[in-house]
Amino acid sequence: MKLWDKGYKTEEKVDHFTVGDDREYDLVLAKYDVIASMAHAEMLAKVGLISKEESNALVKALHEIEKSIEKGAFTIGQEFEDMHSQIEFLLTQKLGDTGKKIHTARSRNDQVLVAMQLYLKDELKAVKMLTAELFDELLGLAEKYKNVLLPGYTHLQVAMPSSFALWLGAYAESLIDDLYMINAATAVCDQNPLGSAAGYGSSFPIDREHTTKALGFQTLKYNVVAAQMGRGKVEKYTAFGLAGIAGTLGKMAMDVCLYMSQNFDFISFPKELTTGSSIMPHKKNPDVFELIRGKCNKLQALPNTLTMLTTNLPSGYHRELQLCKELIVPAIQEMKSCLEMMTFSMKEMQVNTNILDDPKYDYLFSVDTLNQMVIEGTPFREAYQIMGQAIEAGEFKPVKDATHTHTGSIGNPAIEEIRLKMKQLLAH
Incomplete structure (x- = not known):
């Protein structure tokens, strides 16, 4: 069954190529097609395109299909092109002509989209x-x-603690x-x-605001x-x-x-x-x-x-x-x-x-040692040169007890601040 069936048969090779693995992915999406169909059926009754009784019957039958999907019992037969044709077939099988009315004011295009x-x-x-x-x-x-x-690294070279x-x-x-x-x-x-x-769009007097609210969308496209x-x-x-x-x-x-x-x-x-x-x-x-x-x-x-x-x-x-x-x-x-x-x-x-007990990581502390010299009064560029010469001469003695206090440093990793940032994000 194809929703676009006009009374002639498509070449089997074309059928296979155009459908591909779509049925497999439609099994994942079928639940959502059913949910959208319920909202659509209710809207059709609201604007008078079908009766309230027909809408109720469609919604009830769709709920049954939804339960079969949840149980893993829903399948899409090879004779059906997609989830839409399978679902419409089930509705028609159960409700007769009422089932055929579910496609009123819809296309497979907006069905897939929603x-x-x-x-x-x-x-x-x-x-x-x-x-x-x-x-x-x-x-x-x-x-x-x-x-x-x-160790921290830059260029995959030992850099800073x-x-x-x-x-x-x-x-x-x-x-x-x-x-x-x-x-x-x-x-x-x-x-x-x-x-x-x-x-x-459609020449039918549909109510798109109704389905927007019914389906829980934030807004309408x-x-x-x-x-x-x-x-x-x-x-x-x-x-x-x-x-x-x-x-x-x-x-x-x-x-x-x-x-x-x-x-x-x-x-x-x-x-x-x-x-x-x-x-x-x-x-x-x-x-x-x-x-x-x-x-x-x-x-x-x-x-x-x-x-x-x-x-x-x-x-x-x-x-x-x-x-x-x-x-x-x-x-x-x-x-x-x-x-x-x-x-x-x-x-x-x-x-x-x-x-960091391994001596190869001593150079991690060269910047902290340099910074301590600056704190004690040596200009930065001069301290940098002294430190570089000491390292080249093998005379470098690391200062390992320097304190890092600024936000986001090893001494103040701001764990709670990061946690709060996530909490604020999740609240929206």
């Missing part, structure tokens, strides 16, 4: 909560190890930046496109052409939000892999969280973090992929917009799994508390 945007709103909220969980874990670890120092509080707190605060992007993507998705039909142009755009903005988090997670995963190596030996994990080698019995490999790194690199490429898919399309609907589903749906699931695994793994991190 289902996708409802789905993205829910998934962005889930990603946000998983990110907040990782944030809490990182700040908890920062608090636990706030007095443990570790850092700490676990700074390292972990840096990634926590970076996640706040990423959630600003997630909030922006959510705002773009939170505009009701239902009623735009095929992209040019007023211009129907603009609503249609949102197809691909909401997915791309979501992808930018995901890519931000992926960038933070990928960088952190790289740090973990580096810090776990024997050459660094800053942190370790229980053997249960590592994997082995088929020929080297001593190996404990950081496969979890390497895969997070790789998956997050793929996710950072997603905005460009969606941009290339949609960049040269004029206004109006085009079939390649269907391909957005197969990009964004798996990406969201990948992002959630990376967040969950990073949080799960970081809970088990074990810290080497004596890293």
Whole structure:
């Protein structure tokens, strides 16, 4: 069954090529198509296009379909092109002609738009909560190890003293930046496109404000052409939000892999969280973090992929917009799994508390030693030259007890301030 069926059969090869894996992704979106259909049925009765009795019957039948989706019993048969045709068939099978009325004043275009945007709103909220969980874990670890120092690097050369509080707190605060992007993507998705039909509205006297309120959208996408142009755009903005988090997670995963190596030996994990080698019995490999790194690199490429898919399309609907589903749906699931695994793994991190006992890290304190000379009256440039000469001559004696007091330093990592910033973000 096709919603556009005009009495002739499409070539089977064309059918297979145009539908592709759409049914698989529609199983994810079907719940949202049903929710939107309920609001649409109620609106049709409100404006007098169907009776109240017909609307009630449609809503009741849609609730039954929704329950079957929740139980995992809903399927899309090969004879159906998509979730929309399957759902309309079930309604018609149960309600007869009343079921056929559900498509009044709608197009598959605005059906897909509204289902996708409802789905993205829910998934962005889930990603946000998983990110907040990782944030809490990182700040908890920062608090636990706030007095443990570790080397800071520039150009991968020993640079200045850092700490676990700074390292972990840096990634926590970076996640706040990423959630600003997630909030922006959510705002773009939170505009009701239902009623735009095929992209040019409808001659039926529909009430778009009613469905906006019923579906919990913040606002309406007023211009129907603009609503249609949102197809691909909401997915791309979501992808930018995901890519931000992926960038933070990928960088952190790289740090973990580096810090776990024997050459660094800053942190370790229980053997249960590592994997082995088929020929080297001593190996404990950081496969979890390497895969997070790789998956997050793929996710950072997603905005460009969606941009290339949609960049040269004029206004109006085009079939390649269907391909957005197969990009964004798996990406969201990948992002959630990376967040969950990073949080799960970081809970088990074990810290080497004596890293800076190694004399190769003495040079970390050259700046603190130099600064102490300045405090005692030596001009900075002169102190810098004296320090450089002492290092070259092998006469450098580090001052390791210098205090850092400014906000965001090793002596004052501002953990509670960062926590408050996240709390304020989550409140909006």
